[in-house]
Amino acid sequence: MAQENLSVVLHAKGDLRLDNRPVPEPGPDEVLLQMHSVGICGSDVHYWQNGRIGDFVLRKPMVLGHEAAGRVVKVGSEVTHLKAGDRVAIEPGVPRKMDEFFKMGRYNLSPDIFFCATPPDDGNLCRYYAHSANFCYKLPDNVTFEEGALIEPLSVGIHACSRAGVTLGSTVLICGAGTIGLVSLLAAKAMGASQVIISDLCAERLEMAKELGADFQLTVTREDGAQQLAKKVEDTLGAQPHVTIECTGVESCIQTAIYATRSSRQRRCQRSGHQRSLSLLQHLANGHLHVGVG
DSSP states (O other): OOOOOEEEEEEEEEEEEEEEOOOOOOOOTTTEEEEEEEEEEEHHHHHHSSSSSTTEEESSSOOOOEEEEEEEEEEEEOSSSSSSTTTTEEEEEEEEEHHHHHTTTTGGGTTEEEEEBBBTOOOOSSSSEEEEGGGGEOOOOOSOOHHHHHHHHHHHHHHHHHHHHHOTTTEEEOOOOOOHHHHHHHHHHHHTEEEEEEESSSSSHHHHHHTTTTEEEEEOOOOOOOOHHHHHHHHSSOOOOOEEOSSSSHHHHHHHHHHHHTTTOOEEHHHOOOOOGGHHHHHHHTTTTTHHHH
């Protein structure tokens, strides 16, 4: 095995380096992975540019990357379901203890969870990486490493649509045609949404959304008002959407989502990194809290 473990390490805001770190030794319940494909998430870029996302602040060097797939090269002494050579996708969140959230099957909400590339935890944008074997999932032969790395962002879109109650015949507004917006589009269509309208500043992103099945594409500008955009959505669909999934974190888009959505229906806020609007929203999203009015 090569002894070099080149890693993409963020040392401070704007200070991104390629460091050669030691190859980790897997613990009893871990596997050592030779990484093959790692996506670059908007959160990675945001940590690089801003040094923080909400209350998660970079205080020491951190390896980036959490959307990942690789090949098992070594297994810990207690691992029985994986072996060297297996191709796996990685679930980046691993519970550190069996707390109340773990017992309820909602370990992702544990305040003590390990999560790749979220301060202070290292990610996996490196050559070799050790991870809990129970959170590595074998890839079928017909799924590539690249597709395996996309399972994590796809799961975000599936979870958003499931939480928002997207079902047969739903009409859906998606704010933002980045990666999370596009996988939310795919999930909404797979769950039976009859019409999906997606908005973005970037024409190229909207063109990709059209190719992936969006029924309507709404080009927005920074000067557009939230209520003005909400009216455009209603005019395009013929009625307000049943569900809105907000995938930008931009304050004006959040306002648009609130104004646009049909009364007593669902609005979901996905990942975001814009500091000015986010401390409260981060707590709401991280805790999967519902806010009811009336």
